[in-house]
Amino acid sequence: xxxxxxxxxxxxxxxxxxxxxxxxxxxxxxxxxxxxxxxxxxxxxxxxxxxxxxxxxxxxxxxxxxxxxxxxxxxxxxxxxxxxxxxxxxxxxxxxxxxxxxxxxxxxxxxxxxxxxxxxxxxxxxxxxxxxxxxxxxxxxxxxxxxxxxxxxxxxxxxxxxxxxxxxxxxxxxxxxxxxxxxxxxxxxxxxxxxxxxxxxxxxxxxxxxxxxxxxxxxxxxxxxxxxxxxxxxxxxxxxxxxxxxxxxxxxxxxxxxxxxxxxxxxxxxxxxxxxxxxxxxxxxxxxxxxxxxxxxxxxxxxxxxxxxxxxxxxxxxxxxxxxxxxxxxxxxxxxxxxxxxxxxxxxxxxxxxxxxxxxxxxxxxxxxxxxxxxxxxxxxxxxxxxxxxxxxxxxxxxxxxxxxxxxxxxxxx
Amino acid sequence: xxxxxxxxxxxxxxxxxxxxxxxxxxxxxxxxxxxxxxxxxxxxxxxxxxxxxxxxxxxxxxxxxxxxxxxxxxxxxxxxxxxxxxxxxxxxxxxxxxxxxxxxxxxxxxxxxxxxxxxxxxxxxxxxxxxxxxxxxxxxxxxxxxxxxxxxxxxxxxxxxxxxxxxxxxxxxxxxxxxxxxxxxxxxxxxxxxxxxxxxxxxxxxxxxxxxxxxxxxxxxxxxxxxxxxxxxxxxxxxxxxxxxxxxxxxxxxxxxxxxxxxxxxxxxxxxxxxxxxxxxxxxxxxxxxxxxxxxxxxxxxxxxxxxxxxxxxxxxxxxxxxxxxxxxxxxxxxxxxxxxxxxxxxxxxxxxxxxxxxxxxxxxxxxxxxxxxxxxxxxxxxxxxxxxxxxxxxxxxxxxxxxxxxxxxxxxx
Numbered sequence: 001x002x003x004x005x006x007x008x009x010x011x012x013x014x015x016x017x018x019x020x021x022x023x024x025x026x027x028x029x030x031x032x033x034x035x036x037x038x039x040x041x042x043x044x045x046x047x048x049x050x051x052x053x054x055x056x057x058x059x060x061x062x063x064x065x066x067x068x069x070x071x072x073x074x075x076x077x078x079x080x081x082x083x084x085x086x087x088x089x090x091x092x093x094x095x096x097x098x099x100x101x102x103x104x105x106x107x108x109x110x111x112x113x114x115x116x117x118x119x120x121x122x123x124x125x126x127x128x129x130x131x132x133x134x135x136x137x138x139x140x141x142x143x144x145x146x147x148x149x150x151x152x153x154x155x156x157x158x159x160x161x162x163x164x165x166x167x168x169x170x171x172x173x174x175x176x177x178x179x180x181x182x183x184x185x186x187x188x189x190x191x192x193x194x195x196x197x198x199x200x201x202x203x204x205x206x207x208x209x210x211x212x213x214x215x216x217x218x219x220x221x222x223x224x225x226x227x228x229x230x231x232x233x234x235x236x237x238x239x240x241x242x243x244x245x246x247x248x249x250x251x252x253x254x255x256x257x258x259x260x261x262x263x264x265x266x267x268x269x270x271x272x273x274x275x276x277x278x279x280x281x282x283x284x285x286x287x288x289x290x291x292x293x294x295x296x297x298x299x300x301x302x303x304x305x306x307x308x309x310x311x312x313x314x315x316x317x318x319x320x321x322x323x324x325x326x327x328x329x330x331x332x333x334x335x336x337x338x339x340x341x342x343x344x345x346x347x348x349x350x351x352x353x354x355x356x357x358x359x360x361x362x363x364x365x366x367x368x369x370x371x372x373x374x375x376x377x378x379x380x381x382x383x384x385x386x387x388x389x390x391x392x393x394x395x396x397x398x399x400x401x402x403x404x405x406x407x408x409x410x411x412x413x414x
Numbered sequence: 415x416x417x418x419x420x421x422x423x424x425x426x427x428x429x430x431x432x433x434x435x436x437x438x439x440x441x442x443x444x445x446x447x448x449x450x451x452x453x454x455x456x457x458x459x460x461x462x463x464x465x466x467x468x469x470x471x472x473x474x475x476x477x478x479x480x481x482x483x484x485x486x487x488x489x490x491x492x493x494x495x496x497x498x499x500x501x502x503x504x505x506x507x508x509x510x511x512x513x514x515x516x517x518x519x520x521x522x523x524x525x526x527x528x529x530x531x532x533x534x535x536x537x538x539x540x541x542x543x544x545x546x547x548x549x550x551x552x553x554x555x556x557x558x559x560x561x562x563x564x565x566x567x568x569x570x571x572x573x574x575x576x577x578x579x580x581x582x583x584x585x586x587x588x589x590x591x592x593x594x595x596x597x598x599x600x601x602x603x604x605x606x607x608x609x610x611x612x613x614x615x616x617x618x619x620x621x622x623x624x625x626x627x628x629x630x631x632x633x634x635x636x637x638x639x640x641x642x643x644x645x646x647x648x649x650x651x652x653x654x655x656x657x658x659x660x661x662x663x664x665x666x667x668x669x670x671x672x673x674x675x676x677x678x679x680x681x682x683x684x685x686x687x688x689x690x691x692x693x694x695x696x697x698x699x700x701x702x703x704x705x706x707x708x709x710x711x712x713x714x715x716x717x718x719x720x721x722x723x724x725x726x727x728x729x730x731x732x733x734x735x736x737x738x739x740x741x742x743x744x745x746x747x748x749x750x751x752x753x754x755x756x757x758x759x760x761x762x763x764x765x766x767x768x769x770x771x772x773x774x775x776x777x778x779x780x781x782x783x784x785x786x787x788x789x790x791x792x793x794x795x796x797x798x799x800x801x802x803x804x805x806x807x808x809x810x811x812x813x814x815x816x817x818x819x820x821x822x823x824x825x826x827x828x
Contacts, residue, residue, distance in 0.1 A: 044638035096614030098625040155792040171638035172796035178634040183620025200510030206597025211512040224458035224585035378569040382586035
């Protein structure tokens with residue numbers, strides 16, 4: 001008969017508050033310094049690693065902004081419908097074609113939007129303000145200087161600082177890079193996040209289960225979260241609950257920026273995890289006064305940040321939202337996550353333990369928030385929730401109808 | 415000398431309002447019916463195509479929720495610290511191991527969180543409420559029936575409807591699928607969106623430019639937008655501005671759900687685009703009373719929806735946000751986009767044409783919104799903006815200090 005479980009049981013040494021845990025996590029987050037090139041098609045959402053100065057003018061030439069005629073402004077002075085300026089049509093310029101000759105006094109050139117203005121011309125007259133008679137063009141209004149011309153460099157001037165290091169590349173910012181003719185840009189690497197579940201009972205979805213097994217859930221929920229918040233997830237198969245296997249899994253993850261394992265952090269198993277960590281690095285905290293999610297370990301092993309999440313799916317994912325996401329976004333140099341929020345009224349009474357900060361998952365129907373928490377071990381506590389509200393430690397119970405602010409997991413339909 | 419530009423010039427036949435354009439786009443959006451399997455790692459953000467009923471119970475067995483001892487409740491009746499129940503320790507059960515024997519009266523089994531409850535046992539006593547003396551275990555409190563046991567099927571019961579068709583797979587919902595042991599699930603295909611820019615002047619970033627060329631911007635901004643809103647972008651190289659090339663590009667895109675081309679829709683070139691469309695399908699509108707973005711065409715060609723966007727980068731991308739995103743999300747069966755908004759005060763006066771609904775890009779610093787619109791052809795009009803506010807047709811000018819609601823392009827830092 002084994003004596004192993006009992007021998008490993010010890011209470012939590014020191015449970016810290018959520019605010020303390022958040023501060024320790026924030027303090028441990030080192031922004032990634034590795035830089036990699038990406039093509040413009042892969043650039044959206046990435047974080048620019050270097051200043052971009054314009055090496056060219058945009059547009060690169062004086063460019064027609066309207067379809068019409070390029071003219072010499074002086075030639076149209078005093079023109080009116082009654083007394084139009086009469087110019088000789090000498091050429092037609094399409095976009096993409098360079099002008100072959102300069103415009104002489106008395107001449108005009110038919111020009112399409114986007115085409116370069118020929119030298120000598122200093123205005124474009126819209127076709128609507130003209131009349132054509134074979135090779136003569138009648139201009140019915142006097143042109144203003146430079147009208148309907150986008151001057152060379154008017155969008156982006158050569159030498160301009162176009163984007164700063166640290167900017168998140170939105171669609172429009174990627175467009176600015178394209179306008180400069182850049183095919184690829186340097187961005188900060190995304191934090192590499194190795195993810196695995198631990199426990200002899202954990203099997204992979206798709207495999208046969210046994211009378212004592214459960215399917216791996218946390219690998220999938222954490223991978224989804226890491227992808228959505230700027231990380232590069234590296235999900236791995238479940239690791240069995242013994243010192244050698246766990247140590248090997250840690251050592252194989254030593255090039256990761258973050259290692260997130262789940263399971264093995266409850267009273268019975270956690271000493272195994274803590275032993276593996278302590279043999280390699282420092283435990284920064286273990287145990288947070290939150291519900292769900294209390295048995296959470298946070299550590300530094302070499303240059304890798306480690307989260308030991310509870311094995312319970314709802315505890316693990318809640319802590320993912322509350323602690324892992326801020327860490328990842330800080331490392332990835334992304335702005336803090338600002339989930340959409342809605343105000344709603346509690347549909348049923350909820351009670352909260354006095355000594356723990358509680359995250360309470362709810363379904364939102366109209367302006368009613370219905371608690372859906374079943375248990376920390378129940379994935380349906382979150383899969384049927386639209387978001388959660390918080391009950392700080394010491395708040396006690398909340399009655400039906402109390403207004404709560406629900407932070408939404410995902411954007412919902414209007 | 416060519417006569418081609420002039421010959422193609424005709425004014426817009428009929429400019430419709432933004433609301434009319436939105437209604438026509440909404441009406442044209444057919445939700446995708448194609449279904450494809452994805453692995454759970456690829457499932458986040460996808461839309462489930464079938465109801466998922468549970469084929470197994472979760473947990474699949476009565477499961478210990480605490481580390482401690484599995485007991486027969488009846489054996490602990492009346493137990494107290496002064497008069498503990500004394501039970502004989504007969505086994506140890508780890509998670510993942512199936513019990514080999516039933517519990518007889520007077521016996522207990524050491525049990526770890528996650529392990530199956532042996533038959534005969536009907537409660538778990540936490541280790542903190544026990545004392546061990548070799549093979550004897552003293553239980554200091556009477557157990558309640560089924561305490562610290564997650565009953566078989568208590569999270570998800572066999573036969574339960576776990577997820578509905580049409581649900582967007584959040585991290586937690588993917589977790590529920592994993593808990594059921596599913597390795598892949600059927601999801602709706604993302605709309606295939608072919609994207610290309612037209613115009614002889616357009617060259618690819620990374621290539622040498624000429625004295626009359628501009629770099630392709632719209633392919634990159636549109637690809638970013640399509641990726642972010644549930645589409646599967648298929649960006650293609652620029653297409654030159656002639657009937658054959660454009661017709662060929664259309665025909666090669668005939669398996670796309672959406673075709674978004676840009677350029678070729680201004681007065682000079684649009685008839686070419688419209689000729690290509692009319693030879694193949696129906697123009698649903700051409701010309702919207704918006705600024706920027708007026709010269710926009712919308713059509714149906716076979717089963718493909720077509721957007722002919724203005725070539726000007728800011729016009730094109732603005733219309734992408736305002737019209738393409740709603741179309742895509744409806745086709746992808748995603749809920750409407752709800753961008754974050756902030757209230758801010760105008761830092762400078764803006765004026766708006768009386769007959770057009772205007773989208774005004776702004777930079778937001780604290781509570782001040784500074785207009786950054788330079789011109790429809792300027793990508794920096796958007797790349798330096800955090801978002802935009804709207805000025806409905808007929809509003810005229812807005813003075814410094816006017817409060818505006820800014821819709822943000824991307825989530826910004828707190």
